[in-house]
Every structure is written in C-alpha cells, then in structure tokens.
Amino acid sequence: MIKATVIGSGNVAQHLIQAFLKSDTIELQQVFSRQKESVLHLVDDSKIATNWQQLLESDIYIIAVSDSAIAEVSSNLPFKNRFVVHTSGGVPLEELDSKNRRGVFYPLQTFTKDKEVDFSKIPICLESEVDDDYTTLEDLAEAIGAKHYLISSNQRKSLHVAAVFVNNFTNHLYQIGKEICAEHQLPFEILKPLIAETAEKVQHLSPLEAQTGPAKRNDQNTIQAHLALLTNNMQKEIYKILTQSIQQSNVKKL
Amino acid sequence: MIKATVIGSGNVAQHLIQAFLKSDTIELQQVFSRQKESVLHLVDDSKIATNWQQLLESDIYIIAVSDSAIAEVSSNLPFKNRFVVHTSGGVPLEELDSKNRRGVFYPLQTFTKDKEVDFSKIPICLESEVDDDYTTLEDLAEAIGAKHYLISSNQRKSLHVAAVFVNNFTNHLYQIGKEICAEHQLPFEILKPLIAETAEKVQHLSPLEAQTGPAKRNDQNTIQAHLALLTNNMQKEIYKILTQSIQQSNVKKL
Incomplete structure (x- = not known):
C-alpha cells in the first residue's frame, strides 16, 4: 500500500x-x-x-x-x-x-x-x-x-508550451469559429462534429498527413476570399499567420 | 426511391x-x-x-x-x-x-x-x-x-471560414505541438489524450467557458518563459497573437 x-x-x-x-x-x-x-x-x-x-x-x-x-x-x-x-x-x-x-x-x-x-x-x-x-x-x-x-523539468517546460498550443490555443480557435458562426446566424452545433473528427484524425495520422485546406493547397483565390470575409482584424491576422505557417511546413516537407 | x-x-x-x-x-x-x-x-x-x-x-x-x-x-x-x-x-x-x-x-x-x-x-x-x-x-x-x-451560399462561405479555423488551423497547432515535442525528445503520443479531451470539452461547454491557460489568467511570467523557450520565430509570433486574442476575448466577456 x-x-x-x-x-x-x-x-x-x-x-x-x-x-x-x-x-x-x-x-x-x-x-x-x-x-x-x-x-x-x-x-x-x-x-x-x-x-x-x-x-x-x-x-x-x-x-x-x-x-x-x-x-x-x-x-x-x-x-x-x-x-x-x-x-x-x-x-x-x-x-x-x-x-x-x-x-x-x-x-x-x-x-x-x-x-x-x-x-x-x-x-x-x-x-x-x-x-x-x-x-x-x-x-x-x-x-x-x-x-x-x-x-525532466526542462522537457516538462517544453511539453507545457506544446500543451498550450494544442489545448489553450486550439480551444481559442474553436471560440473564433463560434464567433464567426454567431455573426452569420449559424449554430455552433454545426461545427462540433468537425472539431471532434479533427482531433480524432491525429490519434492515428500525423498532423502533417492530416493537413488539408486552402493554405495547404496554396489556393490563393479562397485565401483572399476568406480574408475579405473576416470583419475582425485580429481574426484576419490569425488567419494570415497560420496560413503562412502551414505553407512553410509544406515547404519543409518537400 | x-x-x-x-x-x-x-x-x-x-x-x-x-x-x-x-x-x-x-x-x-x-x-x-x-x-x-x-x-x-x-x-x-x-x-x-x-x-x-x-x-x-x-x-x-x-x-x-x-x-x-x-x-x-x-x-x-x-x-x-x-x-x-x-x-x-x-x-x-x-x-x-x-x-x-x-x-x-x-x-x-x-x-x-x-x-x-x-x-x-x-x-x-x-x-x-x-x-x-x-x-x-x-x-x-x-x-x-x-x-x-x-x-445559404453566403452563410456557407462564412461557415467554410469557420471550418478553416477549427479544422485546418487547429490541425496545424497539433503539428506545432508535435514539432516542439520532437525538438525536446518527447513523444507526440503524450499530447494525444489532451488533444482528444480539448475537442471533447466543447461538445458540452462553450469554448469561452472551457478556456484555460496562461493567456486566460494573464500569467505574464509563464507567457514570457514560454516565448523565451520557443526557438522558431513563426511559433513565437503565433504564440503572441493567440495569447493577445485570448486576452481580448476575456475583456469582451467582462
């Protein structure tokens, strides 16, 4: 005991x-x-x-x-x-x-x-x-x-930062998703299965393999249309930097 | 039929x-x-x-x-x-x-x-x-x-942007989590239950209620320590802007 x-x-x-x-x-x-x-x-x-x-x-x-x-x-x-x-x-x-x-x-x-x-x-x-x-x-x-x-304590520090990305920041992206829905009279409900499946996917696939979307495809038309649609400047900035970061990951992969 | x-x-x-x-x-x-x-x-x-x-x-x-x-x-x-x-x-x-x-x-x-x-x-x-x-x-x-x-087509456009945030961008944050782990000899495995639970939580709680972490608490010591630890400039920028955005959401809530 x-x-x-x-x-x-x-x-x-x-x-x-x-x-x-x-x-x-x-x-x-x-x-x-x-x-x-x-x-x-x-x-x-x-x-x-x-x-x-x-x-x-x-x-x-x-x-x-x-x-x-x-x-x-x-x-x-x-x-x-x-x-x-x-x-x-x-x-x-x-x-x-x-x-x-x-x-x-x-x-x-x-x-x-x-x-x-x-x-x-x-x-x-x-x-x-x-x-x-x-x-x-x-x-x-x-x-x-x-x-x-x-x-180790040193590793744990880094692990904590990684946890901030996959938990705190991810949850905030859910919040932004909810705000965009609210702005356009869409129920947040409708995004929940997608949120669940996105997390489920990386339990078996690597995030790099699971990545999809306009940034990954470098689909500039869609990216520009999305930016034009966002009315909140902070959301625009987040959209831009995450798009850029996905594109850099693509390059690293090649 | x-x-x-x-x-x-x-x-x-x-x-x-x-x-x-x-x-x-x-x-x-x-x-x-x-x-x-x-x-x-x-x-x-x-x-x-x-x-x-x-x-x-x-x-x-x-x-x-x-x-x-x-x-x-x-x-x-x-x-x-x-x-x-x-x-x-x-x-x-x-x-x-x-x-x-x-x-x-x-x-x-x-x-x-x-x-x-x-x-x-x-x-x-x-x-x-x-x-x-x-x-x-x-x-x-x-x-x-x-x-x-x-x-409607107009709503669908916005819904698609919201989906980019909760799927494409979220998946990219998982990728960053994985990169931070790799850099410090940590298995990505260790983050998977957290990723799953983060998505699970907002099936029942609103993302605003589910939000935790140093940005939410405005814990500047931890935020600065995390920024000092990140070696990748893009990751630093993403950390900063998402921290700032969480803090703005906090203010809006009050």
Whole structure:
C-alpha cells in the first residue's frame, strides 16, 4: 500500500482524491484543505487536515495547488526528508523546498470540474531527485491505471508550451469559429462534429498527413476570399499567420 | 426511391457512394468517373459512366469534384432542367451552370480515405433554387441518416471560414505541438489524450467557458518563459497573437 496525502482542494486535487479512493493499492492518508467544505463531499472529516501540524506521516505528499502557491506550500510543511511532489506542468522541481525529497507528478490533461476523469487515458509525467522515489511515483501512477513517462523539468517546460498550443490555443480557435458562426446566424452545433473528427484524425495520422485546406493547397483565390470575409482584424491576422505557417511546413516537407 | 448519380471519384464521392449503397431509399443510378478503376471496388462496371453521353436520367446529380472543376463539369452535362448539386463548402451555388436546376449538398466534415464515415454524425448544409428540390435534398440527407441545415451560399462561405479555423488551423497547432515535442525528445503520443479531451470539452461547454491557460489568467511570467523557450520565430509570433486574442476575448466577456 502507498500512503498518499493530497494537499489542495482544486480541480486536480479532487480528481486525484477520487482516483486514489478507488484504488486498491493506495491508502489516502489525508487531504489538506483550509476549507473543509470543499472536500467534505469526498472524504471523511477525520481525514481532512486544516493546519500543517495535523499532517501525518505519508509515503508521498502531493501538492496540487496553483503554480504560484507551490513554493510557499512546500516551505510550510513542518517536516523534512519526506517525499513531496507537485502536479504542475509549468513549475520546475526546484521550486519545491529542498528540505524534503522532491518530485513531480504531472497529469497532462485538462480537467473539468464535476466531470469524471478516466486516468487510464491520462499520461502522467514523472520526475524525482532520488531513484527510490521514482519507484513510488511509478507505483502511484500504475495504481490509478495511468500511463507514465520520465520527463525532466526542462522537457516538462517544453511539453507545457506544446500543451498550450494544442489545448489553450486550439480551444481559442474553436471560440473564433463560434464567433464567426454567431455573426452569420449559424449554430455552433454545426461545427462540433468537425472539431471532434479533427482531433480524432491525429490519434492515428500525423498532423502533417492530416493537413488539408486552402493554405495547404496554396489556393490563393479562397485565401483572399476568406480574408475579405473576416470583419475582425485580429481574426484576419490569425488567419494570415497560420496560413503562412502551414505553407512553410509544406515547404519543409518537400 | 431517390435515383441519385454521383459525379466524381475522390474522397467525398467515394464516401457518398458507400452511404447511398447502404440506404434503402436511395437507388445509386450511376457513378461518373473518367477512370473506371477508381470506383470499380465500390460499384459494378455497368453502373459506371466514363463519358457524359452515358448519363441516364436521375432525380439528382451530385458533383463531388475539386472546387476548381465544378463549373466546368456542370457545363459538360449534356442535359438541362434536371437537378444538379455540388458538395463544396467554398463554392457558391451560382458557379453551377444555370441550364439545370441548381443546389448544394455540402457535408461539413473532414474525410479520410479508407476510413469509414458515419453520416449520422455529419451535418449536411443544403441549398436549392427551387423549393421542390429542397425536399429531394432533405430526403437524401435523411436517407443516409444525416442531420441537415438550410444554409445559404453566403452563410456557407462564412461557415467554410469557420471550418478553416477549427479544422485546418487547429490541425496545424497539433503539428506545432508535435514539432516542439520532437525538438525536446518527447513523444507526440503524450499530447494525444489532451488533444482528444480539448475537442471533447466543447461538445458540452462553450469554448469561452472551457478556456484555460496562461493567456486566460494573464500569467505574464509563464507567457514570457514560454516565448523565451520557443526557438522558431513563426511559433513565437503565433504564440503572441493567440495569447493577445485570448486576452481580448476575456475583456469582451467582462
């Protein structure tokens, strides 16, 4: 059994708590949350710590709080030489206080409150200072059925940027699609199957093979007609630069 | 029974042929293809027309060829006053030769060769000059189980631009994600569940609600760190403009 303590009560913390409770090989030791109410629907009152002194000994302490709070929370821990990890894509291992053995347990996924998470479909990026601790991380990931990868802090930084492109920026393109629809009395509904299939396609094909459209074909008539149609300058600029970038990728491919 | 003739042998044509063959209420009258071989795996030799004079009478002729060939193909048809449609998002109804009654049957989806298509998940945009022909289009869409929408040529132009954003441009962001991974010895695999979930999220949430990330939070530290990490100038520019656009959306929302 791995004794695990979760520090935090946000989205990631709650999904981890739920996954840990379901696992046969993880004992959820405690949850640390200043506001008991935010986790009382998940764990018994007796398992909730609301101040640092109440924290019991655990095999691993998982800090699942906002990026900017990680350093401070790790300094507040009233013990040393234990195994403490954070769950962030954007924060290096070194931001954790060095009084404890440090590590990272970063689930690379976008979490939605109140939507159940299937950890078997979530890659978890692992990192630790000490080899033995890495085994704990692997066991923990496997106990919730997740795929795991050894990813260094440097790699994780780049992975986080890549994630911004395929998640944050992609979602914003959906938003632009929705705005264009709204402007022309079209239901956003109509784009949803296309959005789903676009993501589905690259699960099996490379994005370069999956690329289609006027930019790829260098169909200048259509490109100019589209630009003339866009009334929003920001949308025009985004259209231009992404078209240009697709065309550069084409050239690289040749 | 609707007698339908498909003109063309590309991706869209082949998927329509397969769907028509499965339907109980569509009779696939003929397929027109200059190269018999490209459709012989789908239909019997006797059903393939290789020159215009062989075309039999049909309730609807569906021109599924590349955008630039639509006008010419429609002029080549050796008959008049019949119902002729194209399947393109980017071409107005008026590009069809006016000697026939014109319409549009545009399935809004990205098709992959050799991958079976489930038309029940594909919205089809319909348009016709004559009211009675619209009924034929509705019947045809319903016969293959597809949702359909009345979309004017003007609306369809805008819808096509929106589709470029959520499909072509989104796919290109996946490509950038893959390039960043490759540069840092990370497997693209690791991003695939995130790509899938990002698309899944907006099936139920609005993109504005689903938006997360440093741009949304106006987390300048992370934004600057990401820009410093990107080695490719085009990627930097795309990062900047999409970050700026997300921030403008935030403001609009307030």
